[in-house]
Amino acid sequence: xxxxxxxxxxxxxxxxxxxxxxxxxISNHLYFYWYRQILGQKVEFLVSFYxxxxxxxxxxxxxxxxxxxxxxxxxTLKIRSTKLEDSAMYFCASSEELAEHYEQYFGPGTRxxxx
Amino acid sequence: xxxxxxxxxxVILSEAASLELGCNYSYGGTVNLFWYxxxxxxxxxxxxxxxxGDPLVKGIKGFEAEFIKSKFSFNLRKxxxxxxxxxxxxxxxxxxxSYIPTFGRGTSLIVHP
Numbered sequence: 001x002x003x004x005x006x007x008x009x010x011x012x013x014x015x016x017x018x019x020x021x022x023x024x025x026i027s028n029h030l031y032f033y034w035y036r037q038i039l040g041q042k043v044e045f046l047v048s049f050y051x052x053x054x055x056x057x058x059x060x061x062x063x064x065x066x067x068x069x070x071x072x073x074x075x076t077l078k079i080r081s082t083k084l085e086d087s088a089m090y091f092c093a094s095s096e097e098l099a100e101h102y103e104q105y106f107g108p109g110t111r112x113x114x115x
Numbered sequence: 116x117x118x119x120x121x122x123x124x125x126v127i128l129s130e131a132a133s134l135e136l137g138c139n140y141s142y143g144g145t146v147n148l149f150w151y152x153x154x155x156x157x158x159x160x161x162x163x164x165x166x167x168g169d170p171l172v173k174g175i176k177g178f179e180a181e182f183i184k185s186k187f188s189f190n191l192r193k194x195x196x197x198x199x200x201x202x203x204x205x206x207x208x209x210x211x212x213s214y215i216p217t218f219g220r221g222t223s224l225i226v227h228p
Contacts, residue, residue, distance in 0.1 A: 003158070040220075042219060043218035045215045045217075048215070056215065091158075093159075104214075106160070
């Protein structure tokens with residue numbers, strides 16, 4: 001069964017450094033998402049992406065965040081200057097269509113630790 | 116803004132016990148309801164979903180959930196849990212035509228053999 005994959009599984013970085021989290025969505029999916037979960041808290045939506053553009057973003061997704069689909073398979077989340085509070089589990093997801101009834105398939109997550 | 120509450124943060128059961136995990140949401144309009152499961156070290160997987168129709172929804176691995184509109188609830192149930200059901204369970208709700216689900220905090224279920 002096709003899966004969403006994410007690399008790395010765990011990233012440790014120092015405050016102020018840039019990090020890039022990588023995702024490979026399911027190959028025939030057109031819509032991509034990033035979510036995060038701070039330890040002990042809810043899974044929160046960050047951004048959705050379609051046709052090389054951001055479709056929707058939350059208030060969490062400020063100027064230090066960016067997303068990109070650099071080639072036909074990868075979907076990346078960049079954090080320009082990490083802060084301690086960016087430490088969280090980051091989940092990528094993809095779906096065939098951008099519609100409320102279409103299931104989003106999640107990757108295993110990248111645990112980001114900012115020290 | 117809508118919110119989703121999962122009242123049980125940690126549940127510990129023995130095998131063969133019955134399970135019910137609570138989920139309540141705060142949105143008065145049409146909602147889409149989901150339960151996701153995350154097994155240790157794995158990704159979030161959809162257990163079941165409700166969009167319309169029969170409010171009793173059957174999902175994978177013997178799980179079911181009942182949508183009670185008057186109570187704004189979508190509780191997850193399983194009559195007899197197994198050790199392999201040990202996981203984190205997340206309730207999620209989307210509404211108003213949005214595809215973006217709002218997640219609850221999750222419930223950690225540990226099943227002792």
